[in-house]
Amino acid sequence: MDWQAISLSLRLSTMTTGILILIGLPLAWWLASTRWRVKFLVEAVIALPLVLPPTVLGFYILVAIGTRSPLGQAYEAITGSRLPFSFQGLLLASVLYSMPFAVQPFAAALSTVDRRLMEASYCLGVGRLATFFRVTLPMAWPGILSGIVLSFAHTVGEFGVVLMIGGNLRGITRTISVSIYDQVEALDYAAATKTSLLMLIFSFIVLAITYALQRKPVQVWMTR
């Protein structure tokens, strides 16, 4: 079993999910509450990874972070290293690639929260940010949790974008899915079977836990 690839995948997924919570929640909150007329454009951009082939997305990201691009040059000037075929580049690509899996459930969950609850909170002297954490977030929690799990699971399972951006560097960009691909290429079916089965069990457990969590803590007030 390629434990190095497994650990890399878990590290990549955890960091991607963390970043998506940090930028996805404010973005989703903005999408759920704005009355801006052209917000559909922002929504369409966020949803692009859902329909684009990973190779297309990967290609554009590669161009955008390449050494000839302003972004790539700026990154190199600041850190001294390059983004393509590095863990950091892979992380950036994963964040973009998994963005809709976080932002869409987040926004859907946040928009279902009754505005009057927030207004009641404002009238009780509680500020907007505190209201978000004390009312909006707890009320939207099942949907937020779905977004977190989906983006984590989606990052664990990504393949095409990883190959385009990260290539197949052992310990740096070789994730579990690339590792399975390698094993099959090398006709090492026994290893591929083991790793695939592990992925299957892992995915099932994660999803089962998600659905279980969604039901339990909120049951008291969901059964109206």
Add this chain to the structure above:
Amino acid sequence: MDDALALGFTKAFPGGPEISADLEIDTRSPRVTVLFGPSGTGKTTLLRIIAGLESPTTGFVRYRQETWADIARGIHISPQQRRVGFLFQDYALFPHLSVERNIAYGLHSSPRAEAARCVQGLLERFQLQGLAKRYPAQLSGGQKQRVALARTLALEPRVLLLDEPLSALDGPTREAVRGDLSGWLHTLGIPILIVTHDRTEALALGDDMAVMDEGRILQHGPVDEIFRQPANQSVAQVVGVETVVAGHLLEVADGMAKVVVGQTLLSASSDSLPRDQSAVFVCIRAEDVILVKGDEFAQASPRNRMPSVVKALIREGPMFRIHLDCGFPLSALLTRQACDELELKPGDSIIAMVKAPNVHLVPRDVRRSAKADSTETLE
């Protein structure tokens, strides 16, 4: 007035009607003011603007010396800073918090012991002791309302706003809660504004009333005065004086007026009638119409005795509404028992009696009332 909650604003909605409010409420002698009018006339919007949840399009909201909103000066004080209590129509309790945590919600900056004492006091005051650990989904409508009221009062608001406080309750509960609510509200000692479209609710809860229709406040004054002397025809229609017919004033003598409606001559009190005004609306409440069969009451005291024909009987709960023709359409409200005793049926001839003080005259074609000082008619 320096001690008033003063409203002078308009609110426009894209493609919708404009709401305009011009109202002063004295905050020194706290009274319950009912904002009364049909649904969709902007009553709730008015409350939301007072609370700071919405901004007016033009104008101002002032509380004593403080300016809460002034569009011309670019002032908008946030709801958090206004300390206005807002009771939402369906109470807006936080479903994920227990009763006691709902009540304590706004007390996050108070010392813990003090907050706990405050919550305990409110639980007792609103008879919620046994329910402290329950969640809103486990409460009845009346209990939810008490929790919402307690939660609002925990912050000692300076003004209390209630949006249709009884509409979320079912019939029998509503009647029971109405009495309790009226009792609580009158002990608070702060100005209270209640939005309702229910006449019984307005009469039961309000000291004063502001009648709203089509985005405007038509009249503002003590509740009974408005029901007895609507300032104009619109107010009469909104508050539900059942019979409103056009008439002509013939003469005024000794505080009594003679009006003619079609062929019928009526006596009315003339205390709110302007001079030089012969066109009037005659308003008669259905409760004030007495029906008599035969001639045995020829010596009765009511000045107005009109031979009528019964047109229709319509059941309204325990009452019957009788549509009559006495030269003009007249509506009467009778108990079922009275109806049975009179053996009323459509086509019957009957005498309808109305005491002169119960015939109210409202100037016609004039939008401003005679008692302009006590009303807030907007042009």
